[in-house]
Amino acid sequence: MSETDFISVSKLQKAHRAIWLRVTLMGAILLLFVGLALTLGFLQTRATQYYFIALGVLISVLFLVAETYIVFYEIVPLRAYVAFATKALSKTMYRNRVKVVGIHKETETYLGLETRAMDVIEVDENRLFRVRYPLVGDFIPEEGGDYFLTTYDDVVLKAEKDG
């Protein structure tokens, strides 16, 4: 029986470390930028100032793109994951045996988490409902497959393939 942990204590700790790693990376990029800026400042002369201004603008734009990319695409999702995981791990979770009957292809941001939705039928009660699984691993649900899903607030925390 294969299983995928979307949210767990160890993943939460990894996410914490990943946030600090990215903050450190941002600082390193900032230091690199300051170093480059000072170097350009010392190298430029009156005769070449406009070339250096153009080069400086190019470097600055790349720097700002890199920094905002890290913020928007790395740190913000990680913080959302940490916030949700911290809450989810402290609440009551539900484990149900389900059959996947529909998989949505669109990515949805739910409570700050990037997720995909899938429609499942709870086997014991024959109840159809929709859950979301976070895009934090290589989990690819199979349509028609049977799973044991551990969920909180309709977000899958753990998926175990049944059989």
Place this chain on the structure above:
Amino acid sequence: MAKKLRLHDYFTTYGWLLPIFFLVSLVAWYWPITSVNAFKPEETINIFAECYKFKDEELVDNLYEAFGSYGVENVSLNPYSPDDENINSYYTAFGVEADILLLTSSTVENNLHDVPEILKDWIPFDDELIGELGIPVGAEYFEVGEQAYALKVFDAFDEAYPIDFSPFGSFEKEGLGEDVYMLLRSASPNFGSYSDEGKTENGLRTVRFLLERYDEDGK
């Protein structure tokens, strides 16, 4: 977490930030670099002149060529017509920073009063300075008290006057003209020991250059 860089998604979602990044970067680089590279007063020869028409088109280039080796990086020449209704604004914008000023006699008479706060702005033409500049015998000065503060460089009524700055510019209009005086600003760093805080002697060199260039005998 997704590992692949999602640059396409980034530029689609946050592409509107790029013009802002560009403008912020442009200001952040343009302002400090141009400030650092701005010409310092000791690198500049700054001349403000009242004349109806500036004529010596090669003067700026010649001054730069002559004194580039002495650290002159910029020659700023600002000639304005004395009857321009905005002459006071031009003076405020360009004249107050000038090293050397060529002003009509009426301007000098109306502004150079016997007030210490006014006179301290100008370098007096004493015997030492006259000798240093090689001012020809017979030159006349505008005096306040018993001290000469301005050198007459154009005499509208005496063609034999030993200094004739008329090749510099036209000081007459419709047959009427005024005498023109040269004043040297004491706050300029370019008059050596004659300045309040002298750093170069390029101002003195420039005055000598102009006197030789517009010597009455050399016309």
